[in-house]
Amino acid sequence: MRRILAAALVALFLPTVSSSAVLPFPPSFHAQQITTNGTALHVRVGGHGPAVVLLHGFGDSGDMWAPVAAKLVKDHTVVVPDLRGMGLSAHPDTGYTKKNEAVDIAGVMDVLKIDRAELVTHDIGNMVGYALAAQYPARITKWVVIDAPLPGLGNWAAQLSNPKTWHFNFHGPDEERLVAGRERIYLDRFWNELSDDPKRIDEATRRHYAKLYAMPHAIHDAFEQFVAFPQDGVDNRAFLAKGKLTMPVLALGGEKSYGAGMKTELDFVATNVSGGVIPNSGHWVMEENPDATTKLIVDFLGK
DSSP states (O other): OHHHHHHHHHHHTGGGGOOTTSOOOOTTOEEEEEEETTEEEEEEEEEOSSEEEEEOOTTOOGGGGHHHHHHHTTTSEEEEEOOTTSTTSOOOSSOOSHHHHHHHHHHHHHHTTOSOEEEEEETHHHHHHHHHHHHOGGGEEEEEEESOOOTTSTTHHHHHTOGGGGGGGOOSHHHHHHHTTOHHHHHHHHHHHSSSOGGGSOHHHHHHHHHHHTSTTHHHHHHHHHHTHHHHHHHHHHHHHTOOBOSOEEEEEETTTTTTHHHHHHHTTBSSEEEEEETTOSSOHHHHOHHHHHHHHHHHHTO
16 A cells, blocks of 8 residues: 555656656646556546557556557547556556456556457557456457567567577566666666667657666566566466457567567467568667557557
8 A cells, every 4th residue: 555655646746757758648638546456557548539558568658658649549538557566656566467467457447437448558568468358358449569479379488598588587686686776777778789779769768767667666566577477378378278369450560679570479369460560660669660650550540
């Protein structure tokens, strides 16, 4: 409860962690703390019409989606949470399996009286998104999934031996001591190595997210997202054993990251998958090429 209250207090001072390079959400949006599934999520909500939920991943927060939200809000109700333990959401000690985090998001939808929604996800948001769509298939009408695989499925085993993803197994008290006070150094490694051109992730953007990940418990809880991967794999195989997803799925990869391979990954879990590649981008698609990413998302949801 203390952590939930602390997150609410932080939210009151949101401008202290914002920067000029991270675009603000349109003025029609409001932010609120929504109590759900034993925690509280910081959620931005705006617009009217069919609902769309946008989920971020590691190294970002829901702030990454502002350019997409500005387009979709014209004809959608747009819902942008910070995931459990990330951004300005609360920092509970437990609950970081993606199966459980999906229940968080379903709870947000319940509070907002949203029965069905389209879904847009990136990175760890993909993993929460799959668990959401698998547990509540009638509630997710379309899914745009961007540039990260799903634990335990498809080519996941090869991903575990990829030198670029050594951080999947980087966690624990000693690792947290190494990163404490050096969050910017740690995050720079991801922005620099996993991008097409590190200069596209400018200094103000880096400062913005480094501040968020330097907040109390933030790096610990980010590591907890990775600690949960083995259990996520078990859960995902159980979901898949019940059948593939049938809603339309658009699998997008950054040209210098997963690229067209994202469609292959999603073909393992869904029957109606189309693919696309975001040009001139590595993993950080909203920072590196927001215009192309936004157009692909908006066009697919508008079909």
